[in-house]
Amino acid sequence: xxxxxxxxxxxxxxxxxxxxxxxxxxxxxxxxxxxxxxxxxxxxxxxxxxxxxxxxxxxxxxxxxxxxxxxxxxxxxxxxxxxxxxxxxxxxxxxxxxxxxxxxxxxxxxxxxxxxxxxxxxxxxxxxxxxxxxxxxxxxxxxxxxxxxxxxxxxxxxxxxxxxxxxxxxxxxxxxxxxxxxxxxxxxxxxxxxxxxxxxxxxxxxxxxxxxxxxxxxxxxxxxxxxxxxxxxxxxxxxxxxxxxxxxxxxxxxxxxxxxxxxxxxxxxxxxxxxxxxxxxxxxxxxxxxxxxxxxxxxxxxxxxxxxxxxxxxxxxxxxxxxxxxxxxxxxxxxx
DNA sequence: CGGTTTTGACCGGCGC
DNA sequence: GCGCCGGTCAAAACCG
Numbered sequence: 001x002x003x004x005x006x007x008x009x010x011x012x013x014x015x016x017x018x019x020x021x022x023x024x025x026x027x028x029x030x031x032x033x034x035x036x037x038x039x040x041x042x043x044x045x046x047x048x049x050x051x052x053x054x055x056x057x058x059x060x061x062x063x064x065x066x067x068x069x070x071x072x073x074x075x076x077x078x079x080x081x082x083x084x085x086x087x088x089x090x091x092x093x094x095x096x097x098x099x100x101x102x103x104x105x106x107x108x109x110x111x112x113x114x115x116x117x118x119x120x121x122x123x124x125x126x127x128x129x130x131x132x133x134x135x136x137x138x139x140x141x142x143x144x145x146x147x148x149x150x151x152x153x154x155x156x157x158x159x160x161x162x163x164x165x166x167x168x169x170x171x172x173x174x175x176x177x178x179x180x181x182x183x184x185x186x187x188x189x190x191x192x193x194x195x196x197x198x199x200x201x202x203x204x205x206x207x208x209x210x211x212x213x214x215x216x217x218x219x220x221x222x223x224x225x226x227x228x229x230x231x232x233x234x235x236x237x238x239x240x241x242x243x244x245x246x247x248x249x250x251x252x253x254x255x256x257x258x259x260x261x262x263x264x265x266x267x268x269x270x271x272x273x274x275x276x277x278x279x280x281x282x283x284x285x286x287x288x289x290x291x292x293x294x295x296x297x298x299x300x301x302x303x304x305x306x307x308x309x310x311x312x313x314x315x316x317x318x319x320x321x322x323x324x325x326x327x328x329x330x331x332x333x334x335x336x
Numbered sequence: 337c338g339g340t341t342t343t344g345a346c347c348g349g350c351g352c
Numbered sequence: 353g354c355g356c357c358g359g360t361c362a363a364a365a366c367c368g
Contacts, residue, residue, distance in 0.1 A: 194341055
């Protein structure tokens with residue numbers, strides 16, 4: 001959308017992923033994923049700023065950035081200025097930087113990854129949203145089926161339905177992560193069924209479409225690898241789960257959405273992980289990161305103060321709650 | 337055998 | 353109107 005966006009970081013997503021363009025201005029923090037027998041570490045970078053849709057410039061300002069100060073590895077060349085897009089519900093939350101810390105946690109598993117992730121919550125139905133996904137409306141299915149059912153009904157009412165569905169669809173919050181990892185499909189604790197794969201224009205890497213397998217849960221996610229940086233996986237979540245994380249998932253990770261959701265016996269590995277993972281942020285932390293790393297960013301407290309002074313704290317906390325709901329497994333529960 | 341993945345086809349939106 | 357593109361469907365294949 002804006003030129004600024006395109007200029008940043010050379011992440012030139014041609015279509016709906018312009019918002020991924022910036023992996024510059026982000027914070028990082030550590031995440032350690034364990035999937036089955038294998039484990040891996042990853043760095044997430046959450047960057048909402050300059051996400052390709054009409055972000056008010058004010059939100060792109062350094063002040064707007066909520067630099068969470070999560071684990072900024074000196075070795076990392078990626079330092080970000082995360083910011084939040086209030087209007088679009090865009091989140092620039094955290095960056096995970098990886099290796100060393102995660103290694104400690106996982107136990108020498110090798111520093112797999114640096115995750116850059118953008119967290120974006122976009123409830124806004126704004127038409128100017130760069131991240132509009134043309135074919136991405138569930139209403140389509142209905143349309144198709146309706147047509148197939150010989151439903152040659154009155155066009156007007158159908159149109160109304162279409163519009164309605166479209167609007168509903170657009171309101172669905174989305175969260176995007178850029179994750180530097182070798183694993184294509186990041187485990188997030190939920191069960192997903194792949195329902196499609198498409199080649200991405202200008203990219204050698206396909207995009208995969210997943211749907212939550214839980215009944216009546218219409219959460220979807222798209223996963224694709226950045227062609228600019230093949231080590232970066234872009235995951236976009238759409239909608240929110242209306243159920244806790246399945247506890248019997250053998251590859252489940254992290255915790256559930258509530259304390260009671262978490263069943264240590266069924267996810268021992270994660271239990272260990274969580275326990276062992278250093279967490280230094282307080283409940284007041286804007287972005288309480290799952291279990292990610294410690295604050296090693298020397299500017300962390302200063303940044304926190306700045307955030308508070310700028311009155312971002314509450315608003316972001318609210319949005320964070322939404323984000324947490326959408327992606328609970330990533331956000332280590334702070335409730336205890 | 338049930339659940340998941342693969343993959344070609346289909347559909348709608350959009351730009352030209 | 354046409355072609356391109358993103359998203360989804362659904363049958364077949366695969367897997368535990």
